[in-house]
Amino acid sequence: MRAKNSILLAGICFLFFSCSVNKQVQEKELEEQPNIIFVFADDWGYGDLGCYGSEEVVTPYLDQLAKEGTKFTQFHTTSGVCSPSRSSIITGHFPAFHNVHAHFAGNERNAKRGMPNWLDETLPHYLPSLMQKAGYTTAHFGKWHLGGGGEPHGDLSAPEPKVYGYDETRVWNGNGPTWKGDQHFPTTRFMDDDTLWVQSSSRIVIDETIDFIKRQEGKQKPFFINLWLKDPHTPLWPSDEQKAPFNHLSPDQETYFAVLTDADKHVGRLMKALDQMELRENTIIVFSSDNGPAGYGSALTAGKTGGLKGRKVDVFQGGVNVPFIISWKGHVKEGITDSTSVLSGVDILPTFLDLGGMKELPDNYKVDGESFASVFENVPFKRSKPIFWDWRFSYSNEKPTNNKWVANAVRYGDWKLLVDKKGERKELYNITEDPFEKYDLASDNEDKVIKLNNMINAWIKTLPRKETI
Structure with a gap:
C-alpha cells in the first residue's frame, strides 16, 4: 500500500513539475514577444x-x-x-x-x-x-x-x-x-x-x-x-x-x-x-x-x-x-x-x-x-x-501635366529609374551617391535603363488592372 502511495505521489509531483515547467516556458515565450x-x-x-x-x-x-x-x-x-x-x-x-x-x-x-x-x-x-x-x-x-x-x-x-x-x-x-x-x-x-x-x-x-x-x-x-x-x-x-x-x-x-x-x-x-x-x-x-x-x-x-x-x-x-x-x-x-x-x-x-x-x-x-x-x-x-511606385495623377485636375510626374518608378540596388506613363521620359539616379536626385544618368547608362524599365513592365503585368490614364 505504501508503495502504491509512493508511486501516486511521484506521479502527482511529476505532473505538477511538468505543468510548472510548461507554464514557465509559455511565460518565457510571452516575455520574448x-x-x-x-x-x-x-x-x-x-x-x-x-x-x-x-x-x-x-x-x-x-x-x-x-x-x-x-x-x-x-x-x-x-x-x-x-x-x-x-x-x-x-x-x-x-x-x-x-x-x-x-x-x-x-x-x-x-x-x-x-x-x-x-x-x-x-x-x-x-x-x-x-x-x-x-x-x-x-x-x-x-x-x-x-x-x-x-x-x-x-x-x-x-x-x-x-x-x-x-x-x-x-x-x-x-x-x-x-x-x-x-x-x-x-x-x-x-x-x-x-x-x-x-x-x-x-x-x-x-x-x-x-x-x-x-x-x-x-x-x-x-x-x-x-x-x-x-x-x-x-x-x-x-x-x-x-x-x-x-x-x-x-x-x-x-x-x-x-x-x-x-x-x-x-x-x-x-x-x-x-x-x-x-x-x-x-x-x-x-x-x-x-x-x-x-x-x-x-x-x-x-x-x-x-x-x-x-x-x-x-x-x-x-x-x-x-x-x-x-x-x-x-x-x-x-x-x-x-x-x-x-x-x-x-x-x-x-x-x-x-x-x-x-x-x-x-x-x-x-x-x-x-x-x-x-x-x-x-x-x-x-x-x-525591388521597390516599385505607380503614380497616375496630378492633384490639380487628376490628369497628366508637364510639372508633375505621372510615372512609374523602381528602386533596385543603388539605382532608381522614373518612367513617365507614355514612356517618352526617363530619368536614372544613383541614389546611394546622389540621394538628392540632382544628376540624371540615363543617357550614360542605357543598359541599366533597359534593365530597370523591363522590371517595371514585368511588374505592371502582375497588376490586376492594366495601366490606363
Whole structure:
C-alpha cells in the first residue's frame, strides 16, 4: 500500500513539475514577444525633425527616441500620398495591386480614378489579423483613411477597421467609433471643421493609446498598436498656447511648427508612460511618416524635405523618402544612423510578424516586401527585392501635366529609374551617391535603363488592372 502511495505521489509531483515547467516556458515565450507600437505621422517631412537636420523645428522627444535607438536615412513609403502608402502597411503589397492609386475620397471620385471605395476587406490576411494569430492583442488609434469616414469624403457602408483584425479601434477618416471634440463619439462623422479636435488630435490619440496599454496589464499577452497621427496634415488650427514659442516666425511657420512640436510633446508622453510602466525594454517603438511634406502656406515656407527632390505626391525622394526611427531598449544600439539599409513600407508586415515570432507567412499569402528584422539586432539589412511606385495623377485636375510626374518608378540596388506613363521620359539616379536626385544618368547608362524599365513592365503585368490614364 505504501508503495502504491509512493508511486501516486511521484506521479502527482511529476505532473505538477511538468505543468510548472510548461507554464514557465509559455511565460518565457510571452516575455520574448515584444510589444510593438507603430507611430505613423501624416505628411511629416524628412527635414522636419531635429535629428534629421532641422535647425528650426523643436522636436526634443523624437530626437530623444533617435538617441535611444537607430534612425534610418533610406526608408521609402510606397506612394507620395496617404491611402496607398497606408494600404501597404497592413497588406504587405504595393498599393496598385489593390487598385489603391490615390487617397480614398467620395465614391464618384474613386470611380474616376479606377479605385474601389475602400481597401478590399476579403483578403485572407492583414497585418493586424496575423498579429492576432501570433498571440497579440491588436489596436488601431488615429487616422485610418483606407475607406469610409463619412460624407462627403467617404462611403458610410465601408467596413469598420476592426474587420481587418483589430481588437480595439478609435479612428478618424474611417468608419467606426471616433471623437467629437476631445470626447468619445460612437460612430463615424466628418471632423475637419471641429476646431477642438484639430487642436487636440495628437493628445487624444496618445491618451487613448496609454489607456489601452494600461488595460493590458496582467493579461500576459503582448500588444500591437497602430498609432496613426493626423499631424501635421491640414487643417492646422493650433491654439495660442501651442503657437507661443514660435511667435517670432512668419505666420505660416508659427502655425506649422506649433503643430509639429505639439505632436512631438505627446509622443514624449507615450515614452514617459512606457517608462513608468517599466515596459520600454520589451516594447518596440517605430516612428515614421506616410509620405513627404505637402508644404504649408502660400510660399510653402514650412514643411521641409531636408533637401530631397520633390515633396508630397511626387515619386522623387522628397515624396517617398521619410523619417524612420526605431527604439528597443536593451536590443537596438543607441544613437546609430543607418544609411545603408534600404527599407520600404511593404516590409513592415513581414518584419513585425518576424519580430512577433511568426517567421513564415501562411502559404496562401505572398507579400511584396521582406523582413528587415535584423536591424532590430543591429545587423544592417541587405535588400533583395525591388521597390516599385505607380503614380497616375496630378492633384490639380487628376490628369497628366508637364510639372508633375505621372510615372512609374523602381528602386533596385543603388539605382532608381522614373518612367513617365507614355514612356517618352526617363530619368536614372544613383541614389546611394546622389540621394538628392540632382544628376540624371540615363543617357550614360542605357543598359541599366533597359534593365530597370523591363522590371517595371514585368511588374505592371502582375497588376490586376492594366495601366490606363
